[in-house]
Amino acid sequence: MSGEDHRPSRWIEQCWEPFVSEHPERIDGFQSASGIPIDPLYSRDGNEAGPGEFPFTRGIHPSMYRGRIWTMRQYAGYSSPAETNQRFRFLLDQGQTGLSVAFDLPTQIGYDSDDPQALGEVGRVGVPISTVDDLDDLLEGIPLDSVSVSMTINSTAPILLAMLLAVAKRHGVSPDQIRGTLQNDILKEYSARGTQRFPVDASMRLVVDVIEHCSVEVPAFYPISISGYHIREAGSTATQEIAFTLANGIAYLDACRDRGLDLVAVGRRLSFFFNAHNQFFEEIAKFRAARRIWARICRDRFGIEDDRACQLRFHTQTAGSTLQAVEPANNIVRVTLQALSAVLGGTQSLHTNGWDEALSLPSEEAARLALRTQQVIASESGVPDTADPLGGSPFIEELTDQIDRAASNIIQEIDERGGMLHSIKDGFVRNAIEQSAYEAQVARDSGEMLPVGSEEGGEIPEAPFHVDPVIEQQRRGKLEQFRANRDLRAVDSAMAQLEQNARGTVNLMPSLTHAMESGCTLGEVSSTLASVFGEYQDHG
Amino acid sequence: MARSGPIRVLLAKPGLDGHDRGIRLVLRALRDAGMEVIYTGLRSTPEQIVRAAVEEDVEAIGLSSLSGAHQTHFIEVSRLLESHEASDVLLFGGGIIPQQDVEGLSAAGFEWIYPPGTTLHQIVSDLKAELRPESVQGESTS
Numbered sequence: 001m002s003g004e005d006h007r008p009s010r011w012i013e014q015c016w017e018p019f020v021s022e023h024p025e026r027i028d029g030f031q032s033a034s035g036i037p038i039d040p041l042y043s044r045d046g047n048e049a050g051p052g053e054f055p056f057t058r059g060i061h062p063s064m065y066r067g068r069i070w071t072m073r074q075y076a077g078y079s080s081p082a083e084t085n086q087r088f089r090f091l092l093d094q095g096q097t098g099l100s101v102a103f104d105l106p107t108q109i110g111y112d113s114d115d116p117q118a119l120g121e122v123g124r125v126g127v128p129i130s131t132v133d134d135l136d137d138l139l140e141g142i143p144l145d146s147v148s149v150s151m152t153i154n155s156t157a158p159i160l161l162a163m164l165l166a167v168a169k170r171h172g173v174s175p176d177q178i179r180g181t182l183q184n185d186i187l188k189e190y191s192a193r194g195t196q197r198f199p200v201d202a203s204m205r206l207v208v209d210v211i212e213h214c215s216v217e218v219p220a221f222y223p224i225s226i227s228g229y230h231i232r233e234a235g236s237t238a239t240q241e242i243a244f245t246l247a248n249g250i251a252y253l254d255a256c257r258d259r260g261l262d263l264v265a266v267g268r269r270l271s272f273f274f275n276a277h278n279q280f281f282e283e284i285a286k287f288r289a290a291r292r293i294w295a296r297i298c299r300d301r302f303g304i305e306d307d308r309a310c311q312l313r314f315h316t317q318t319a320g321s322t323l324q325a326v327e328p329a330n331n332i333v334r335v336t337l338q339a340l341s342a343v344l345g346g347t348q349s350l351h352t353n354g355w356d357e358a359l360s361l362p363s364e365e366a367a368r369l370a371l372r373t374q375q376v377i378a379s380e381s382g383v384p385d386t387a388d389p390l391g392g393s394p395f396i397e398e399l400t401d402q403i404d405r406a407a408s409n410i411i412q413e414i415d416e417r418g419g420m421l422h423s424i425k426d427g428f429v430r431n432a433i434e435q436s437a438y439e440a441q442v443a444r445d446s447g448e449m450l451p452v453g454s455e456e457g458g459e460i461p462e463a464p465f466h467v468d469p470v471i472e473q474q475r476r477g478k479l480e481q482f483r484a485n486r487d488l489r490a491v492d493s494a495m496a497q498l499e500q501n502a503r504g505t506v507n508l509m510p511s512l513t514h515a516m517e518s519g520c521t522l523g524e525v526s527s528t529l530a531s532v533f534g535e536y537q538d539h540g
Numbered sequence: 541m542a543r544s545g546p547i548r549v550l551l552a553k554p555g556l557d558g559h560d561r562g563i564r565l566v567l568r569a570l571r572d573a574g575m576e577v578i579y580t581g582l583r584s585t586p587e588q589i590v591r592a593a594v595e596e597d598v599e600a601i602g603l604s605s606l607s608g609a610h611q612t613h614f615i616e617v618s619r620l621l622e623s624h625e626a627s628d629v630l631l632f633g634g635g636i637i638p639q640q641d642v643e644g645l646s647a648a649g650f651e652w653i654y655p656p657g658t659t660l661h662q663i664v665s666d667l668k669a670e671l672r673p674e675s676v677q678g679e680s681t682s
Contacts, residue, residue, distance in 0.1 A: 105556035105607055120612025121556050194558015194582050234561050321561075325656050358656050360608070360638055434564055441565050445659040454657055463638030467608060538581035 008043040011050035016040055019052060019062040026066060030385040038385045040066055044392055051346075051387040053307075055295035057288050057400065058388040059346040060311040065384030071349035072374045073150060073315065077102030077127035078361055079471050081137035084127040088142060090364065094371055098180075098349065099142065100150040102126035103160075108195040110156045110526025113475035122472040125361070126152075130475075130522045131482050135163045136170065144173045149180035150225075150315070150349075155197040157184040158206050159522050162512040165218070169517075181222040181271055181315070184210050187248040187420065188227050191429040192234040194538070197526060200425060202533035206508065208255050213509035215265050222271040224252065225315065232275035233321045235437020238282050239403055241275060242290040243410035244420075244429055246297060250411070251420040253302055263302055267309025276338040276345075277319040283338070284390060285399035287314070287345025293404055293411075316342035317351040323358040324451050326458030331355040336373050343377055344390055350374055360463035479521070486519030494518035495528055502532040543599060547575040547671050550598040552584045554613035555605060562634060563604040569660035575667070586616040590624055599671055600630035602663075610637050611644070618648040630670060634658065 020040075030038040040063055041050050051059030061067060074091055076099075077084045088099055103126040106118035112130040113122045122128050129135050139149070144167070153160045161182055168178055186203040189196040196203065207224065214223035228236075228245035236244065249270065256266045274290065276283055291312045298310035318338035323331045332355045339352045352370040354362025362370065377383055390396045414423050423429050443449040494515040501511045515525050549570055551563055560582060570577045578596050580589060593601050601621075603614055614633055621627050633645065634654035642653045652666055668676050 105558075105609075109556055111556075117556070120609035121607060124608035189558070194560060195556075358636070360636065434561075434568075437561050438565060438568060441660060445661055451657075460639055460655055462640050466638075469611075538583065 007039060008041055008046045008048075008050055010046050011041060011043070011053070015050055015052050016062045020067070023063065023067050025063050026068070030066060032382065038382075041387050042389075042392065054299070054310060055292040056311055057292045058391045060291065060313055060348075062387075064346060064387035065343070065378075066387070069378045069384060070343065070347055070374075071098045071148070072096050072371060072378075073098040073100045073349045073351055074367060074371055075100040075102050075152065075317065075351050076367065077104070078125075078465075079123040079127070079467055080474065081127055081129065081134045082140075085138055085140050085142075087364070087367070088138075091367070091371065092142075092147070094368055095375060096371055098148045098150060100351065101138070101152065103151070103153055104128045105195065107160075107522060108153060108156060110159070110197050110522060110530070112479060112521050112523030113472065114479045115523050119472075122475055123467050128471075128475055129160065129163070130479055131519075132163050132166045132170075132516050133482060134478075135160070136167045139167060144168050144171065145177040145179075147179075149178075150183075151180070152183045154183055154186050154189050154193075155195055155203065156522060156526060157182050157186075158210050158509060158512050159516070159525055161210055161214075161218075161223075162509065162516045163522075165513050166516045175218045176220060178218055179220050181225050182210065182214075183227060183273070184224040185227045185248065185273075187251060187424060188230055188245070190424045190536075191231065191244070192236075192433060193230040196536045197530060198533040199536050200421060202529075204251075204255050204421070207252065208259050208261075209507045209509055211252075211256060211266060211269075212259060212261055212507055215261065215269065217509075219269075222269055224269075225271045225273045226252065227273040229273050229275045229317055231433060232277060232319065234433050235440060236433045237436050238277065238279070238286045239406045240410065240432060240436060242286055242293065242403070243407040243414075244433075245272065245274070246290065246294055246407070247411050247414045247420045247423075249294065250297060250301065253298075254419075257302070263304050264306045264309045267298055267302075267304050267306065270313075271348075272312055272314035274314055274316050274342075274347075275319050276316050276342040276347075278322050278334065278338065280337055280341050281390075281396060281399060282403070283341040284345045285396055285403050287316075287342070287347065288388075288391070288396070288400045289403040289407060290314070291346070292400070293407060297411075313348045315349040315351070316345070316347040318342070318353045320353055320357060322451070323353060323355070324454050325358040325460045327453035328356050328358060328461060330453050331358070332369065332373070335370065336377075339373055340377060340381075340383065343383055344388075346388060356464050359461065360465040361467075363464040366464070482519075482521070490518040491520050491524075494520055495524065498525065499528050499532060502529055543671070547600070547667060548596065548598040549575050549577045549600045549602060549667065550589070550593045550596060551577060551579045551602045551604070552589045552592075553580075553582050553604050554584055554586055554589060554617065555607060555609040556583055557605050557607035557609065557635075558582055559606040559635075560604070562606075563602070565660060566602060566604075566634070566663055569664055570667070573664045573668070586613055586620055589617055590620040590626070593621070593629055594624050594626055598629060600632065600667060603631070603633040604635045605633070605637070606635040608636070610635065611641060614645055614650065615648045618650070621649075630667075632663075632666075634663075
């Protein structure tokens with residue numbers, strides 16, 4: 001057989017050629033080290049849907065990474081806005097192409113750094129942001145109209161978005177120039193991640209407020225990143241990860257439709273976030289199946305005809321829960337394999353974990369090595385030179401079909417139980433994840449799935465990263481100063497307006513943005529919202 | 541001093557950390573091993589934890605933290621137990637706890653700090669050996 005037989009001429013003519021004439025590939029004519037030409041796509045069936053064609057099993061863009069390498073987006077944040085700003089600049093200097101902000105838990109749940117609830121937590125797992133000035137410090141010197149900013153924030157996502165808009169305004173950047181992503185996926189918090197502040201229904205209103213506001217005011221921004229990552233970290237299987245995530249996606253689209261939003265516009269700005277775990281081929285198949293199922297859901301369930309609105313675009317992070325504390329350097333190899341599965345699965349952006357993250361937040365050296373891992377795959381391996389290189393492999397196609405079927409069955413089960421909101425509230429999702437976590441733990445404890453190098457008795461090294469507890473005091477001083485310098489009448493009036501609007505049904509984004517610009521803090525705004533919506537209670 | 545009957549344990553996540561995969565697995569393993577376990581859920585304050593421990597008359601408290609706030613919360617629980625004259629309650633913890641912090645936690649009365657990778661069996665057998673030594677005699681030859 002000659003190479004010519006494998007050229008999918010219909011796809012090349014109808015899809016690839018028109019695309020690359022407008023979006024040229026990185027280089028003209030890819031070839032292997034031995035001079036073998038590398039085609040944009042290999043296919044044994046010239047009629048099958050190629051990348052860029054519904055249902056996008058083989059990728060969402062016709063030229064995939066031949067056109068543009070995925071965005072290398074390392075999640076970072078700790079100590080203080082100024083220190084995190086230094087890490088951001090370091091990562092950008094090392095060739096990172098997008099920013100991803102990790103917030104500390106008080107910020108994620110809606111407490112200022114000087115709140116008694118924040119004691120011991122300030123700056124630990126992310127950066128503390130209580131005011132517009134804090135966010136301004138965090139983003140100092142970073143051009144908001146060219147660097148995209150992703151923010152892992154959920155309960156307080158509308159507040160952080162309001163702050164971002166206020167900071168952009170200060171620097172003369174208009175809302176339509178802001179690029180980036182807000183996680184804003186509250187549903188998975190209740191079943192897997194645990195930073196929910198308000199009850200489910202009020203939270204859903206805030207999610208849709210953000211989506212609606214962005215569709216008009218911040219059109220280049222992704223207002224939600226529907227996340228399976230944490231569902232997987234909490235212990236789910238690969239199949240459950242995509243089933244629960246896509247079921248959450250259905251719940252959001254339902255809510256947007258109920259609000260009267262245009263689902264084509266919404267669908268084009270949805271993004272997803274998945275986990276790259278250990279089982280190499282299953283992970284690749286999972287990403288492929290997720291694209292196909294989501295495209296079907298958009299078209300068949302929601303009647304969306306627009307191709308772009310049916311595309312599942314996603315960020316991936318390698319699986320933190322697979323990192324081992326014993327012999328931690330072995331984690332470099334785990335992360336490399338996981339990252340490779342994400343690339344072979346067609347991810348749009350990627351975070352690779354630091355090898356020392358079972359011990360603490362990553363050291364600077366580990367953070368650099370994690371980024372370098374992506375760069376090696378991108379520049380040295382040749383993997384990005386053809387779309388979906390494993391597509392057509394009988395093994396990968398069979399795995400893809402089976403994951404598609406199994407995940408679709410779970411989604412159907414959730415439909416039959418009355419939908420995702422109901423299945424979250426009654427604990428169905430959480431219990432299913434916990435059952436899988438338990439089975440994985442039993443397999444590990446029995447020695448059946450024991451990680452390499454983690455046999456009993458291994459030494460655990462010292463943690464490489466330490467947050468200075470003095471940060472908590474510094475933050476208190478900073479906030480005291482902020483509060484002393486603001487116009488209290490403006491604060492009170494903005495809070496009164498916010499409270500009144502929260503009791504009604506209008507979109508809260510304008511009053512939140514006004515509140516942030518008037519000098520209200522994240523904690524004040526969150527407690528006002530909690531006084532109207534109530535506080536979520538976890539009973540274990 | 542040693543009691544008889546089912547071991548009573550309180551499990552808690554102090555602070556704002558939402559990672560409850562580990563503690564929920566421990567909860568299940570302890571219950572499967574016949575212990576009576578109370579889990580107070582996410583975001584329990586040290587005061588709530590100690591109050592519940594005293595009211596429920598537990599013999600052990602297990603705390604989990606993966607957010608780096610263990611120093612603040614674990615040590616506060618230990619301090620409050622003492623002020624409630626309940627320092628005979630056995631303390632243990634787990635999560636992402638740097639090695640260099642383990643010594644301080646031991647000094648504050650934490651019997652065991654379980655790192656990632658601990659088996660559920662280990663936790664069950666430690667508790668049994670400490671609180672019901674008579675029940676494990678003859679059972680543990682391995």
